[in-house]
Each structure stands twice: as C-alpha cells, then as structure tokens.
Amino acid sequence: MTAIPQSGTYINFFEVKRGFMSWLVTADHKRIALLYFYAIMGFFIVAFGLGLVMRLELIAPGATILDPQTYNEVFTLHGVIMIFLFIIPGIPAIFGNFALPMLIGAPDVAFPKLNLISWYLYVLGGLLALSTLLFGDGPADTGWTFYAPYSVKTGTNVTVAVLAAFVLGFSSILTGLNFIVTMHQMRAPGMTWFKMPLFPWALYATAWIQVLATPIIGITLLMIVAERTLGLGLFDPALGGDPVLYQHLFWIYSHPAVYIMALPAMGIVSETIPVFVKKSIFGYKVIVYSSLAIAFIGYFVWGHHMFTSGMSGPARVIFSVLTFLVAIPSAIKVFNWVATLYKGAIDIKVPLLYALAFIFQFAIGGLTGLVVGALATDIHVHDTYFVVGHFHYVMFGGTGFAFFGALHFYYPKIWGRMYNLKWANIAFVIFFIGFNLVYFPMLVLGMMGMPRRYYDYLPEFTLPNLISTIGSWVLAIGLVIMLVNLINGRKGPKASTNPWQSVTLDWTHTQSPPTLYNFDETPQVERGPYDYRNYEQYLKEHNKN
Amino acid sequence: MTSTTLSHDVHPVHFDAYGKKLGMWIFLFTEVLLFGGLFLVYAAYRFLNHDAFHEGSAELNVVVGAINPVVLLTSRLTVAMSITALQRGDSKRAINLIMWTLILAGTFMFNKYYEWYTKWEHGLFPGMDHYKELPAGKAQFFNLYFFMTGLHAIHIIIGSILLMVIAFYIKKGTINQQRYTYLENGGLYWHLVDVIWIYLFPLFYLII
Numbered sequence: 001m002t003a004i005p006q007s008g009t010y011i012n013f014f015e016v017k018r019g020f021m022s023w024l025v026t027a028d029h030k031r032i033a034l035l036y037f038y039a040i041m042g043f044f045i046v047a048f049g050l051g052l053v054m055r056l057e058l059i060a061p062g063a064t065i066l067d068p069q070t071y072n073e074v075f076t077l078h079g080v081i082m083i084f085l086f087i088i089p090g091i092p093a094i095f096g097n098f099a100l101p102m103l104i105g106a107p108d109v110a111f112p113k114l115n116l117i118s119w120y121l122y123v124l125g126g127l128l129a130l131s132t133l134l135f136g137d138g139p140a141d142t143g144w145t146f147y148a149p150y151s152v153k154t155g156t157n158v159t160v161a162v163l164a165a166f167v168l169g170f171s172s173i174l175t176g177l178n179f180i181v182t183m184h185q186m187r188a189p190g191m192t193w194f195k196m197p198l199f200p201w202a203l204y205a206t207a208w209i210q211v212l213a214t215p216i217i218g219i220t221l222l223m224i225v226a227e228r229t230l231g232l233g234l235f236d237p238a239l240g241g242d243p244v245l246y247q248h249l250f251w252i253y254s255h256p257a258v259y260i261m262a263l264p265a266m267g268i269v270s271e272t273i274p275v276f277v278k279k280s281i282f283g284y285k286v287i288v289y290s291s292l293a294i295a296f297i298g299y300f301v302w303g304h305h306m307f308t309s310g311m312s313g314p315a316r317v318i319f320s321v322l323t324f325l326v327a328i329p330s331a332i333k334v335f336n337w338v339a340t341l342y343k344g345a346i347d348i349k350v351p352l353l354y355a356l357a358f359i360f361q362f363a364i365g366g367l368t369g370l371v372v373g374a375l376a377t378d379i380h381v382h383d384t385y386f387v388v389g390h391f392h393y394v395m396f397g398g399t400g401f402a403f404f405g406a407l408h409f410y411y412p413k414i415w416g417r418m419y420n421l422k423w424a425n426i427a428f429v430i431f432f433i434g435f436n437l438v439y440f441p442m443l444v445l446g447m448m449g450m451p452r453r454y455y456d457y458l459p460e461f462t463l464p465n466l467i468s469t470i471g472s473w474v475l476a477i478g479l480v481i482m483l484v485n486l487i488n489g490r491k492g493p494k495a496s497t498n499p500w501q502s503v504t505l506d507w508t509h510t511q512s513p514p515t516l517y518n519f520d521e522t523p524q525v526e527r528g529p530y531d532y533r534n535y536e537q538y539l540k541e542h543n544k545n
Numbered sequence: 546m547t548s549t550t551l552s553h554d555v556h557p558v559h560f561d562a563y564g565k566k567l568g569m570w571i572f573l574f575t576e577v578l579l580f581g582g583l584f585l586v587y588a589a590y591r592f593l594n595h596d597a598f599h600e601g602s603a604e605l606n607v608v609v610g611a612i613n614p615v616v617l618l619t620s621r622l623t624v625a626m627s628i629t630a631l632q633r634g635d636s637k638r639a640i641n642l643i644m645w646t647l648i649l650a651g652t653f654m655f656n657k658y659y660e661w662y663t664k665w666e667h668g669l670f671p672g673m674d675h676y677k678e679l680p681a682g683k684a685q686f687f688n689l690y691f692f693m694t695g696l697h698a699i700h701i702i703i704g705s706i707l708l709m710v711i712a713f714y715i716k717k718g719t720i721n722q723q724r725y726t727y728l729e730n731g732g733l734y735w736h737l738v739d740v741i742w743i744y745l746f747p748l749f750y751l752i753i
C-alpha cells in the first residue's frame with residue numbers, strides 16, 4: 001500500500017509500509033529497535049518468571065516446588081537469559097537503535113542491513129538457548145558462568161547453551177561495530193564530538209567494549225564446545241590443561257561486560273536528568289571522560305572474581321587495587337548527576353523517578369561492589385547471597401530501572417501517544433518497593449553466611465528469605481501494572497512531538513512517531529546538547545507542530 | 546517503492562567508502578582478539594608444559610609446514626594485485642587474480658589436509674586411541690594444534706567464499722572501478738587470515 005503525502009500531513013515510520021513481512025525485511029533503525037523490543041521483553045518476562053519460581057522455592061527451608069537438579073537448571077537459564085538476552089542487548093539494541101541516529105542528526109545507522117542481521121542473530125541465539133529445554137538431559141545446570149571442568153563433564157545441554165551465547169556475542173559485536181561507524185561518520189554538520197549528547201557517548205564507550213571484549217568469550221566458549229564434542233581436553237588438568245585459565249578467560253570478557261550493561265544505562269540517566277531539571281548537565285566533559293575511563297580500566301580488573309580460586313598473593317592485591325580505581329569514574333558520574341539536580345527546576349515525572357531510583361540503587365550496588373572488590377572482605381562473602389544481592393542491585397536496580405525509565409521516556413516519541421502518568425507513578429512506587437524488598441534481605445543473608453546456588457538453606461535464614469519472596473510478588477505486581485499501563489497507553493491521548501520539552505535533536509527536530517528517515521532536512525547543530533538557556537524561546541522556534 | 550515520506554530531500558543511502566572500511570577494520574580487531582585468546586592459552590600451556598611442547602613440535606614436519614606460509618603470502622600478492630586491477634578498471638583481470646587467490650587457498654587446504662591425514666594415519670587424531678594415550682602436556686600441544694589450525698582453516702574457507710561472492714559481483718558490475726570498497730574489504734580479510742598463519746606457523750613448527 002502506497003500512501004501519497006499531501007501538504008501538511010506526514011507519514012510516520014509505522015505507516016510507510018504495512019504488513020508483517022515489511023517488518024521482517026526492514027532496514028529502518030526504528031523498526032529494528034521495536035523488533036528487538038518485543039523479542040527482548042519476551043525473554044525478560046520468561047526469565048522474570050524463572051526468578052519468581054526460584055524465590056518461591058526459597059520461601060521456606062527444604063524442598064518446596066523444585067528438586068535440586070531442576071533448581072540448578074532454573075538459575076542457569078535465568079542467568080543466561082537475563083545476561084545475554086536482556087541486560088546486555090537491552091538498552092543499546094532497543095533505545096540505542098531507536099534514538100542514536102536521531103540524537104546525532106542522522107537518517108539511520110551506518111549499516112542498516114547489518115543491523116537487521118544482528119537482530120536475526122539475536123533471535124537465533126535466543127531460540128538456541130530456549131531449545132535446551134526441549135531435548136536431551138535438560139538445560140545446562142552449570143550456572144551462567146559455565147565453569148570448567150563441570151561444564152565439560154555434565155550431561156545437560158551445555159553445548160547448545162554455549163553456542164547460543166556465542167551467537168548472541170556475535171550479534172552484540174555487530175551492533176557495537178555499527179554504532180561506532182555511525183558515530184564516526186554520520187554526525188550532523190556542526191555536531192562535533194563534544195557537542196554529541198551523552199547517551200551516544202555512553203554507547204560509543206560501550207561499543208568499543210563489545211567489539212574488543214566479546215571475541216574472548218567467543219573463543220572460550222568454542223573451546224568448551226571443542227572439549228565436549230571433539231574430546232580436545234583443553235581445560236583438563238590430566239592433560240596438562242588448567243581449569244583456572246578458563247575462569248580467567250571467562251572474566252576477561254565478563255567483567256568488561258558488566259560495563260556493557262552499565263554504561264548505556266548511565267547514558268540514559270545522563271540524558272534524562274537535564275530534561276526534567278531544565279539545566280545543563282553538570283560536568284559534561286567529565287562524564288564523557290569517565291565513560292571512556294570505565295571502558296578502559298574495566299579491562300584490567302577481572303581477577304576480582306577469582307580471589308578464592310588460587311591466584312598468587314600479589315596478583316590478588318593488584319586486582320583489588322585496580323577494582324577500587326574503576327569505582328572512581330562511576331562515583332564521579334553519581335556526583336555529577338546529583339550536582340545537576342542541585343538548584344534545578346525539578347519536575348518529577350516518571351522517567352526522572354526511574355533515573356533517581358537508578359542513582360539510589362546503583363549506589364548501593366556500587367558500594368557493595370567495593371565490599372566484594374576488597375580482597376579481605378570478599379573472602380568472607382564470596383559465593384554467598386551478598387554477591388547475588390550486589391549484582392542484582394547493579395544490573396536490575398541500576399540497568400533494569402534505567403531500561404524501564406528509557407521506555408517511559410521514549411514512549412511518546414516511539415508511539416506518538418502518552419500513557420497514564422498517574423498509573424505510571426503508582427507502578428513505579430510498587431516496583432521500587434518490591435525491588436528493594438527482594439534484594440536487600442539478600443545482602444543480609446549473605447552477611448549471615450547463606451551460600452548462593454542452593455535450593456535449600458538452614459532454618460536460621462528463614463525470615464529474610466520469606467521477606468524476599470514476598471517482595472518478589474510485590475515486584476511482579478509492579479511490573480504487571482507498569483506493562484498494562486503502557487499497553488493501554490497505545491490508545492491513550494496523542495502526545496505532542498516534545499512532551500518533556502527536551503532540547504536534543506531527537507525531540508526537537510523529529511515528529512512523534514518519526515518519519516522514515518527521521519529529519520525533513522539534515523539539522524544544523526549550533527548549540528550544546530543540554531543548553532537550556534532560553535529553552536522556551538528555542539523550542540518555540542524549532543519544535544515540530 | 547519510491548519514497549513515501551516527506552523526508553525525500555534527505556538522501557540516506559549515500560555510499561560511504563571510508564565508513565565501510567572503518568567497519569571492516571573494527572571487525573578485523575575482533576578476529577585478532579578471537580585468536581588472541583588462543584595465543585594466551587598457548588602461552589600459558591607452553592609455560593606449564595615446556596618440555597612436552599618441545600617434543601610435540603619436533604613431531605611436526607617443518608618442510609611441509611613451511612610450504613603453507615609461502616603459498617599464503619603469494620595469495621596475498623594476487624589479492625592485492627586484483628584490487629589494483631579493479632582500480633584501473635580491468636575487472637576481467639581482477640576476477641582472474643581472485644581465481645588465482647582461490648587456487649592458492651585450495652593448495653593451502655590440500656597441504657593442510659595432507660598434514661592432518663598423516664596424523665590420522667599415525668592414530669594421532671582427536672578421538673583416536675593413540676591420541677587419547679598422549680601424555681599430559683603433549684596432549685595439550687596437539688589439542689591446541691588441532692584447534693588453532695582447524696579454526697584457521699575455517700577462516701580460509703570463509704575468506705574464500707567471500708572472495709567468490711565478490712568475484713561474482715565484479716562480474717555483474719556491482720563492484721567496479723568506482724565502487725571497489727567491497728573488494729578492498731575482502732582483501733583486508735584475506736590479509737588478516739594470512740597474518741594469523743604467519744604467527745601460527747612458528748608457534749607450532751619452529752619454536753623449540
């Protein structure tokens with residue numbers, strides 16, 4: 001169906017072509033973002049459900065609903081989906097794809113078709129991961145870390161799970177590569193590197209980690225496959241191999257990967273706060289440099305996951321010191337965000353609430369991170385629920401909340417409609433309370449000495465576990481209200497092109513929903529990205545409609 | 546379908562040769578790191594099993610092994626020449642030179658096959674009895690030998706397929722004197738695959 005444009009009307013990217021097929025072969029970055037969105041949300045809900053199942057098992061000591069073997073499989077699948085299918089691709093592939101070209105004044109990413117291929121690889125990887133449920137001796141039971149030698153010995157479907165992670169890594173690399181070239185080649189005239197908004201900067205730092213770290217896990221996982229299928233005992237001590245080397249290789253990727261998870265979220269927060277404070281971000285350049293510093297230092301700290309694995313004393317001390325170093329740039333960012341709020345005209349809307357929750361929870365995640373990053377204390381809490389609490393505070397309390405904040409922020413731009421703000425607030429409050437109810441008790445449990453990855457526990461751990469499980473129901477209710485509200489919002493009132501009164505290009509120079517190539521004409525950039533001086537005048541001149 | 550939006554005056558798909566090359570270089574980084582992980586493992590295991598690695602490499606045939614770097618280096622020359630040919634507008638010669646590259650790739654693979662086959666005949670192949678009885682350390686040498694040269698062989702195959710596709714498009718005229726970036730990128734990939742071999746060869750055959 002071809003629609004003919006008339007003067008005064010515009011055709012948005014949904015309307016350009018219709019039909020299911022037009023989505024499957026699209027090269028439009030906004031449509032690909034939505035393809036990712038639906039796929040990623042699907043996987044998130046599955047893994048969320050697995051989380052609820054685990055919490056239900058842990059409501060009381062003894063076997064409740066799962067046997068030990070099933071529990072092992074459940075936390076592995078939960079971890080694999082949450083890490084490789086939700087939190088790593090989440091913000092870059094959805095909101096990065098959607099907003100990056102618009103934020104830098106470009107009609108699309110540098111390689112649109114490659115972008116679509118990345119999505120297909122993502123889907124392939126996801127289906128491979130899910131397929132482990134269907135055949136053989138059940139899904140992998142190794143934990144998402146696939147540590148050798150157990151991952152080589154177990155009869156469960158480790159090979160396919162590992163190949164799934166390999167394919168997903170490939171998808172992640174291609175997205176990163178695409179973004180780097182996009183930012184180098186396609187910034188609008190006048191947009192110098194230091195006029196680029198902070199979300200693109202965060203994606204830029206992230207993309208380099210994706211490109212430079214992911215191959216290491218790729219090859220490591222292939223070695224596991226070779227060991228399982230061809231009998232090349234690469235990590236077998238009896239043949240002169242070394243299982244600890246597996247751990248090194250795994251974390252050489254997986255520590256930088258936590259910044260693949262965190263940096264885009266930080267970018268979202270940097271993008272959100274000035275809009276709702278109507279003030280330039282405090283220390284723009286410092287935020288840029290701290291992103292790059294995180295990406296760089298993040299390569300040299302992986303050993304902090306292996307303090308109890310038998311590394312030499314000096315190595316452990318060095319890794320511990322470096323870990324403290326990498327905390328500094330993150331802390332600088334928190335300082336900058338808070339300083340941006342200071343004396344701002346704070347307009348508390350949902351996206352800002354999520355950003356504030358990010359700061360609060362990310363700070364808890366970061367500070368508990370110092371506890372596990374310090375050599376002496378980590379020896380006590382290693383492999384306990386303290387670690388589970390810590391990384392959920394960072395990944396879910398941090399990145400997960402930023403993800404949903406971004407969803408509420410870009411919602412009117414994506415669909416051109418507005419959800420119910422009151423219900424969005426209610427959902428946020430429940431979600432926030434639920435989250436802290438689930439994970440704060442875990443920090444306590446870890447301090448008390450409860451180990452992770454067990455389906456059972458000693459009776460003295462009962463109360464905090466009960467609170468945590470009840471919290472998981474609160475969290476689920478919050479999520480359901482949020483999603484229902486967002487789904488209903490599709491029929492909600494039409495949103496203006498710039499409901500939050502932002503001054504970045506994605507809001508000022510595009511329609512909601514945007515047109516196929518975003519801009520009517522290539523924008524000329526003169527102002528800095530967060531220049532809110534006289535913004536009302538500026539918006540009057542530039543806003544669409 | 547013609548543009549159905551009002552944004553027709555933004556022309557989104559201009560051909561960005563520099564961007565495409567940049568993308569290729571970034572991709573090559575990932576390949577270097579893929580093998581980089583293996584070089585790390587090699588270094589660690591060589592350190593742990595020094596004498597066994599020594600014995601292992603003594604069992605490989607240096608003469609047969611030395612043919613392959615020569616073959617690959619020559620193939621780099623033909624690929625580079627085909628790029629120049631296309632830049633000068635001689636697409637026939639460009640295709641011819643790609644064919645020569647493919648023939649050399651085939652020679653490499655045949656030689657590789659021969660080497661592996663002799664290992665097979667001696668029962669020194671993954672999964673075979675003699676292989677399973679290898680002593681600690683030496684087993685690791687051969688594990689890495691088969692894994693790394695195997696992975697490299699897969700890259701040769703991928704690179705060859707890439708060059709075939711490119712040759713096809715040169716024939717069709719899509720890749721031509723004005724737009725030769727894809728051939729350049731294919732060439733870059735081919736050079737990388739060869740550079741990796743330049744490192745693999747001494748690691749397994751020469752260092753003692």
Ligand code: HEM
Binds near residue numbers: 052
């Ligand atoms: C952004 C969201 C989330 C992420 C990124 C995430 C990630 C992870 C990861 C990586 C693990 C470790 C798995 C392993 O040990 O191999 C884990 C464990 C766990 N997750 Fe989540 N998760 C998320 C949400 C949830 C939710 C919503 C719940 C519950 C309602 C939950 C409950 C758990 C529990 C109980 C464990 C610990 C299992 C154990 O050690 O025995 N998670 N999660």
Ligand SMILES: [Cu+2]
Binds near residue numbers: 254305
């Ligand atoms: Cu780490």
